[in-house]
Amino acid sequence: MKAAVLKAFGSPLTIETVPDPVPGTGEVIVDIAAAGVLSYTNEVFSGARKYLLELPVIPGPGGIGRVSTVGPDATKLAIGDWVFCDPTVRARDDVLAPDITLQGWSARGPGGLKLQQHFRHGSFAQKMMVPTENVKPIGAIAASEAAQWCALTTLLVPYGGFLAANLQPGETVLVSGATGKFGSCAVAVALAMGAAHVIAPGRNQAVLADLVRRFGDRVRTVTLTGNEDDDRERMKAASPVPIDCVIDIMPPSVSTSVVRAALMTVRGCGRVVLMGGVGMLGGAGLELPYPWIMRNCITIHGVWMCPPDATVKLVQLIRAGLLRLDQFATTRFSLDQANEAVVHAAEHAGPFQMTVIQP
Missing domain, CATH: 3.90.180.10 (Medium-chain alcohol dehydrogenases, catalytic domain)
Structure with missing residues (x-):
């Protein structure tokens, strides 16, 4: 061959x-x-x-x-x-x-x-x-x-993260890395799974506008400034309700402060999914505050790829017309x-x- x-x-x-x-x-x-x-x-x-x-x-x-x-x-x-x-x-x-x-x-x-x-x-x-x-x-x-x-190769990655987080219809999701290839797929997958709103932060305004054009007003975009505290508040303000789940799917080149700003928008008793490449090539750690995690009962899932049955379930979403x-x-x-x-x-x-x- x-x-x-x-x-x-x-x-x-x-x-x-x-x-x-x-x-x-x-x-x-x-x-x-x-x-x-x-x-x-x-x-x-x-x-x-x-x-x-x-x-x-x-x-x-x-x-x-x-x-x-x-x-x-x-x-x-x-x-x-x-x-x-x-x-x-x-x-x-x-x-x-x-x-x-x-x-x-x-x-x-x-x-x-x-x-x-x-x-x-x-x-x-x-x-x-x-x-x-x-x-x-x-x-x-x-x-x-x-x-x-x-x-499927790309869509299955965020789908595996949402399965681990037990994403439910009607919940609100924030996608950290929404303007990238995997992040934009995460937006599509979350909506197909029934998310009421997807908060999509990023710096590329053209891509953010395209996400709204593709998926409508269930997508709420946020233009990031680079200031960690300001960006965190801007992301929270963009959501009409407390954010149930945050998925990070940023590449290795991104600063941990950008990731931390997104993760700490999640509500008390919310879920965080880490699927990106941040830190894989060295550099500072994520440094999430212990008291914030503990007192707010935050669940953090580290997820690599997807479970064995994910493909069958994702194909069903595609066949049903929920994911195009x-x-x-x-x-x-x-x-x-x-x-x-x-x-x-x-x-x-x-x-x-x-x-x-x-x-």
Whole structure:
């Protein structure tokens, strides 16, 4: 099969013919129809993000394709099924705190790295071997729709956060990082789940205006000034009711003071979800006040990716028309153009823009 291979950090992908993956028990082969390229892929490939990723590797976190081979333990999957390849691979020998690797992307700790050594290669290839439990049926689609369904890779991240926070219909949410790619998806997902209002702070006024244009007056925007205390009060004032839940999905480059200002808008007995990259590259800690957390009974959830059943639930929101995939502007590249796709993704990192490789 043909695949894009990363051989060294800082080097371009090479397009090669490599052996087809050979499945064992508990594994499925998927013919990849489309694989999304994240906006910060260039930072991973350069080594700037310092992800645990053993090389050489076929990268690519998640993809859309059709089942071509199933193992003997698969009882529902059938050849030809359209599926999402969930990149969040969990070790099977510890149900309480499993080691995790993001297939074709990164690992969490030594155990995750060990898991990565087997479930190593990602979706920038014509075929991908995936753990049976990570092959998630999405129902019948036309082949031309596969690229749009790659939005699942981005949408599932904030959806996992809201599931952890037990977001309920009618609640009010603040999205810290609302003008970014993942944050704007968090706005869309929160509304699809029934949030009454979404408070969307940011500095990019054009993006803030676009969120209101897309979703209407349930979105309340706040232009940030950079002053932590002032911004906190401005965000609180933008909400017609106390804020039930705050999700932070800021990138590593953002100051912790910006994150802290957003998190401390949550009401007493409210929930905070941390899903961003702040602090991953060093720097000051978040420094939330202990008395504020304790006396206000604040619940803080650290969430990496999403639970195993999240894809099925998110697909139901899409099928019900509550979450629309057609709002994503999608640019397609062939596998031979993988390096161009990486550059394009970085240059088109805005909300509801998607870069896709179609092997």
